[in-house]
Amino acid sequence: MMRNRLLLGVGLVSLGAFSSSCSKESPPPESKPATAAAAPAPAPAPAEPPKPRMSHEKLVSFFRPSAAVKAETPEDTAARIALGRLLFFENRLSKNHDISCNSCHDLATFGVDGKPTSEGHKGQKGTRNAPTVFHAAGHIAQFWDGRAATLEEQAAGPMMNPVEMAMPDEKRVLATLNSIPQYVKGFKEAFPGEKKPVNVANAARAIAAFERKLLTTARFDKFLAGDESALTEQERRGLELFAASGCTTCHNGPAVGGTSFQKLGLIEEYPTGDKGRFEVTKNEEDLHKFRVPTLRNVEKTGPWFHDGSVTELPQAVRLMAKHQLGMTFSEPEVDDIVAYLKSLTGELPGPEVLAPPTLPPSTKTTPKPDPT
Numbered sequence: 001m002m003r004n005r006l007l008l009g010v011g012l013v014s015l016g017a018f019s020s021s022c023s024k025e026s027p028p029p030e031s032k033p034a035t036a037a038a039a040p041a042p043a044p045a046p047a048e049p050p051k052p053r054m055s056h057e058k059l060v061s062f063f064r065p066s067a068a069v070k071a072e073t074p075e076d077t078a079a080r081i082a083l084g085r086l087l088f089f090e091n092r093l094s095k096n097h098d099i100s101c102n103s104c105h106d107l108a109t110f111g112v113d114g115k116p117t118s119e120g121h122k123g124q125k126g127t128r129n130a131p132t133v134f135h136a137a138g139h140i141a142q143f144w145d146g147r148a149a150t151l152e153e154q155a156a157g158p159m160m161n162p163v164e165m166a167m168p169d170e171k172r173v174l175a176t177l178n179s180i181p182q183y184v185k186g187f188k189e190a191f192p193g194e195k196k197p198v199n200v201a202n203a204a205r206a207i208a209a210f211e212r213k214l215l216t217t218a219r220f221d222k223f224l225a226g227d228e229s230a231l232t233e234q235e236r237r238g239l240e241l242f243a244a245s246g247c248t249t250c251h252n253g254p255a256v257g258g259t260s261f262q263k264l265g266l267i268e269e270y271p272t273g274d275k276g277r278f279e280v281t282k283n284e285e286d287l288h289k290f291r292v293p294t295l296r297n298v299e300k301t302g303p304w305f306h307d308g309s310v311t312e313l314p315q316a317v318r319l320m321a322k323h324q325l326g327m328t329f330s331e332p333e334v335d336d337i338v339a340y341l342k343s344l345t346g347e348l349p350g351p352e353v354l355a356p357p358t359l360p361p362s363t364k365t366t367p368k369p370d371p372t
Contacts (some may be wrong), residue, residue, distance in 0.1 A: 060223075063252060077190065082186070084205075089356050104118040112301045120166065125163075134214045135294045135297075137211060143157075145276055151207075170199075177203065235340045245321070261289045261290065262292050299342045299344070300345060314338050317337050
């Protein structure tokens with residue numbers, strides 16, 4: 001028994017020596033520090049709840065008739081409208097017989113000439129862009145600075161403007177109209193009961209009567225009438241952004257504009273030397289204010305702004321956001337708003353309105369063209 005214990009002890013000592021010998025030849029690998037536990041991934045931010053969709057009723061409310069626009073109820077008879085159409089296209093109302101209302105407000109191209117500023121007598125250029133005449137009847141006033149309160153006042157202005165049609169005086173206008181029997185007859189039919197119906201005021205009234213018929217109907221009108229499917233999803237997004245951002249503060253009413261005067265550069269100054277309505281009122285509060293233009297057919301009525309300096313519609317949207325709202329739209333947002341604006345493009349009237357009519361011939365007493 002003792003011998004067996006002795007042999008076991010020797011064996012254990014020998015095993016220990018072997019183990020020690022092995023340890024010297026093949027040391028155990030260094031133990032690696034324990035890897036720190038990975039930090040838990042941050043919880044994903046909760047998704048923003050979708051913005052509530054603006055109701056159809058709310059959107060429509062921005063484009064109802066405004067009390068700020070004077071209600072016009074003139075007696076626009078068929079005879080008066082027909083006379084006005086002839087006079088709108090009549091280039092003999094200009095000094096050199098080469099300019100008519102339609103020259104700068106071409107009805108076939110949505111009531112504009114597509115130029116930054118139009119050319120008048122002897123190629124002279126005005127200082128402001130010629131706005132469209134379509135939907136002008138819904139404006140609070142005419143011209144960018146609102147110097148004409150009505151369409152009638154506006155229609156009479158260009159005839160004697162030396163930069164535009166350049167007629168020297170009313171006498172020359174009346175001599176022209178009275179020299180053409182068809183016009184004499186047309187004025188009598190349009191203004192029955194007047195002793196001397198051929199006058200500049202009545203010419204302007206007839207042109208205004210014709211212009212009140214210059215309206216277009218767009219898909220947007222179907223939307224306003226209750227057909228929500230009339231706009232695509234992108235157009236609807238653009239309209240909602242247009243409204244939610246405050247664009248409808250200025251561009252409202254049936255004409256989507258024209259109901260107020262607003263300062264250009266309301267939030268951030270806009271670089272322009274044009275004093276706007278101040279030139280009419282001499283009121284400091286009107287400095288750089290302009291009558292808000294209609295956005296009807298805006299896709300077709302560029303270049304844009306009072307000076308015709310903007311040639312791309314998306315850029316016009318960016319500039320308006322910056323200077324009027326103090327905002328920067330993302331490119332997808334700009335695309336959405338432009339899509340909405342294109343839904344405002346309407347159908348032009350037929351040739352009975354757009355096509356130049358056959359004008360009555362001159363007579364021996366009709367004043368000759370004067371290029372001076």
